Amino acid sequence: QFKAVNDKQLGVCLRMLYAEGIQPIVNVVMNDKGKIEFNISIEKDQQTAEELKKRYEILIS
Amino acid sequence: MIRFENLEIVGWKHAIRGMRNPMNSWEKSDSCTQGCVWCNEFCGKPLPGCDKESGLYLGPNDLDLMKRLRNAGTDHRKFMRMITVYVDITAPLYWWKEMDTYQVGVVKNSCSTMHKIQAKEFTLEDFSCEHLTEQSRNVLNKIIETLNMYRALYIAKDDKKVDMYSVMSDECYAKYKKDIWWQMIQLLPSSYNQRRTVMLNYEVLANIYKARNIHKLDEWVEFCKWIETFPYKELITG
Numbered sequence: 001q002f003k004a005v006n007d008k009q010l011g012v013c014l015r016m017l018y019a020e021g022i023q024p025i026v027n028v029v030m031n032d033k034g035k036i037e038f039n040i041s042i043e044k045d046q047q048t049a050e051e052l053k054k055r056y057e058i059l060i061s
Numbered sequence: 062m063i064r065f066e067n068l069e070i071v072g073w074k075h076a077i078r079g080m081r082n083p084m085n086s087w088e089k090s091d092s093c094t095q096g097c098v099w100c101n102e103f104c105g106k107p108l109p110g111c112d113k114e115s116g117l118y119l120g121p122n123d124l125d126l127m128k129r130l131r132n133a134g135t136d137h138r139k140f141m142r143m144i145t146v147y148v149d150i151t152a153p154l155y156w157w158k159e160m161d162t163y164q165v166g167v168v169k170n171s172c173s174t175m176h177k178i179q180a181k182e183f184t185l186e187d188f189s190c191e192h193l194t195e196q197s198r199n200v201l202n203k204i205i206e207t208l209n210m211y212r213a214l215y216i217a218k219d220d221k222k223v224d225m226y227s228v229m230s231d232e233c234y235a236k237y238k239k240d241i242w243w244q245m246i247q248l249l250p251s252s253y254n255q256r257r258t259v260m261l262n263y264e265v266l267a268n269i270y271k272a273r274n275i276h277k278l279d280e281w282v283e284f285c286k287w288i289e290t291f292p293y294k295e296l297i298t299g
Contacts, residue, residue, distance in 0.1 A: 007210040011217060018237040019223045019230075026244075028207055034199075036206050059224055 001049045002040040002056055010038050012059050016052065017042060062189040062254065063280040064151040065287055070115075072262075076143035077123055080130065091120025115292055124293070131267075131296050141263040141296060142166060149258050153189040155251040156280040166265045171257040178245050179215050183208045188252040189280075204250060211244045267297045 002024075004010035010026075017024045017040070027039040042049060074094040081087045093100075093108060097116030100107075111118045119127070130138045152160070161169075183205045190201055214220075215238060221229045229237065270288055273281040288297055 007213040010210060011214045011220065014214070014237060014241075015220065015223050015229060018233050018240075019227055021233070030203060036203055036210070038210075055224070 001042060001053050004038040004040065005035070009060050010040075013038075013040055013056055016056060016059065020052070022052075062151075062153065062191060063156065063283045066149040066151070067147070067258075069147045070144065070292065071147070072143045072145045073117055073119075076140040077119075079143060080123075080126065080140035089122050092123045093118040093120075112292065117292055119293060127293075127296055131299070135264065138264070141267065144263040144296075146261050146263070146266065146291075147258070149256060151254050151256040152280055153252050153254050154249075155189075156278060157255060157257070158251070159278070159281075163261070163265055163269065166262055168260040169257045170259075171255055174246065174249065174253075174255070178242075178249070179212050182212065187254055188250065189254055190252055201250065201252070204248060208245055208248055211241050211248070215241045215245065263297055266291075267299070270297055271299075 002013045004013050014024060014026075022042050022044065025041045025043075027041070029037050029039055031037050042052070044052075073092070077090055077092055077094070078087065081090055093104075093111065094117055095104065100111060100116040104111075108118055108120075127138075127140065130140065157171075185198075185202065185205065188201060188205075190198060193201060221234050223229060266288055270285055274285045276282060276285075288294060291297060
């Protein structure tokens with residue numbers, strides 16, 4: 001549900017989820033350009049996930 | 062990669078005195094263990110064979126007895142346990158794992174990964190990677206990049222705030238930080254170079270030399286070459 005391309009975005013995302021009491025699943029991948037990205041998923045219903053995703057987009061914008 | 066610094070070898074005088082106790086043969090002792098300061102500044106009668114750098118000279122009587130005891134076996138050559146070696150060794154964790162086989166007569170004090178893993182930014186120089194192919198080195202670089210991202214999060218200060226309206230609770234914040242710390246601890250490759258201050262002795266070095274002289278790991282081969290630079294190395298190498 002969440003993508004972080006640097007440590008700042010990763011920190012924002014993790015703090016938001018931890019503050020909500022959600023244990024994130026972090027998957028480290030390499031993108032097409034060879035850069036590290038963090039794909040973060042949570043085991044929550046779709047509505048909660050959508051709300052958090054919107055909030056995350058605002059926080060990193 | 063293995064690096065040795067701050068080598069000091071001590072205890073020769075006491076080892077020689079103790080070696081001669083069983084036969085009360087102290088008067089046959091013919092060595093000089095006064096040290097390099099004495100050697101260079103005060104000694105008026107240097108012996109042929111004096112090593113002014115170490116200030117150590119083993120006379121023919123003492124050296125002959127040492128060699129005979131050395132060849133007689135471990136229970137006869139207790140003097141070798143009294144010749145103590147101090148050194149700082151920087152080596153990869155995969156080598157320390159094997160070095161930790163040697164516990165008796167060895168003391169090691171290491172830089173703590175648990176307490177200080179976040180102390181400095183990770184760089185390629187922190188790892189022993191001289192044998193890695195380009196592809197493997199790229200993988201290591203990505204691991205280092207990931208470690209540094211987690212490190213940045215771990216050392217960040219005043220980051221309890223989530224957004225304008227909410228702040229993490231103390232309990233929640235502690236869990237967040239601890240989970241990030243775990244990422245660094247468990248992601249750290251065994252090629253990471255760790256520095257330890259080590260105390261060992263000639264007896265332990267003789268055991269190591271015998272077992273590791275022809276070893277697959279470069280670090281052990283280097284270690285044995287380093288032993289061969291010691292004063293009176295033949296006591297160790299045989």
